[in-house]
Amino acid sequence: MENRWxxxxxxxVNGQHQRMRLTLGALAELEEELAEPSLMALVQRFENGGFSTRDVLALLCAGLRGGGVQMDPDALAAAEIEGGPMRAAQAAAELLARAFVVDA
Incomplete structure (x- = not known):
């Protein structure tokens, strides 16, 4: 069960439920890896639908690392993801959105 907060x-992934989350360190790595000047630019890429498969893989790998699972992009690209590419993209977008939820 995921903790949205x-x-x-x-x-x-490959039949196993993996809990993912983005840590501050992972977000900093994503900025550099995806050549974005800021986190907001990365978020806008997803909001505007301008993201690539590489972006999705990078976000998911960062989220898996934050959840305690080490998986490189090549291994994740070859993995069976329940729900296919659409679920993978949705999960990446959810990771970004939840990283910026302010607890009210």
Missing amino acids: RGEVVLV
């Missing part, structure tokens, strides 16, 4: 998103 911690920014967690669950993705089923």
Whole structure:
């Protein structure tokens, strides 16, 4: 079960439920890896539908690391993701959105 208040998103990879979350360190790595000047620019890429498969893989790998699972992009690209590419993209977008939820 995911904890939305911690920014967690669950993705089923190779038949196993994996809890993902973006840490501050992972977000900083994503900025550099995806050549974005800021987190807001990365968020806007997803909001505007201008993201690539590489973006999705990078976000999911960062989220998996934050959840305690080490998986490189090549291994994730070859993995069976329940729900396919659409679920993968949705999970990546959810990770970004939940990373910026302000607890009210």
